[in-house]
Amino acid sequence: MKGDRVEAVVDTGQGVQTFEIVASRNGRRIEVTTARGIVEVTEVTRGGTPVRTGRFMASRLIALVEHPAQEPDGARVDVTTRRRIGTARGRGGEVIGGD
Numbered sequence: 001m002k003g004d005r006v007e008a009v010v011d012t013g014q015g016v017q018t019f020e021i022v023a024s025r026n027g028r029r030i031e032v033t034t035a036r037g038i039v040e041v042t043e044v045t046r047g048g049t050p051v052r053t054g055r056f057m058a059s060r061l062i063a064l065v066e067h068p069a070q071e072p073d074g075a076r077v078d079v080t081t082r083r084r085i086g087t088a089r090g091r092g093g094e095v096i097g098g099d
Contacts, residue, residue: 003069004030006041008054009062016062021054023069032064039064 005022023030027046032039039061043052 002026002028005067006030006032007063007065007067008039008041008056009065010056011060011062019054019056021052030066032066034058 002023002025005020008019008021010017010019021030021041021043023043028051029044031042031044033042034040037058039056039058041054041056041064042050044050
């Protein structure tokens with residue numbers, strides 16, 4: 001939706017740099033995908049054509065912040081995620097790598 005934006009904060013080695021991908025027109029949306037250690041943030045049209053893409057190494061990514069657009073009447077927008085990021089669990093339900 002127009003106004004959606006994603007901020008990516010990346011460690012560049014000499015400091016931190018912030019990148020911002022914004023859905024700039026009506027009908028466009030922001031998609032975030034993760035595969036093989038790469039996080040890809042893409043602005044996509046209604047038809048699914050990518051307009052603008054940012055690719056970041058997951059090991060260098062400090063923060064990825066999604067800012068949903070505000071409705072004109074000030075109502076909140078529902079945000080859903082496809083994958084929950086949390087502690088990993090083994091086959092028996094034990095927490096792997098947690099405290």
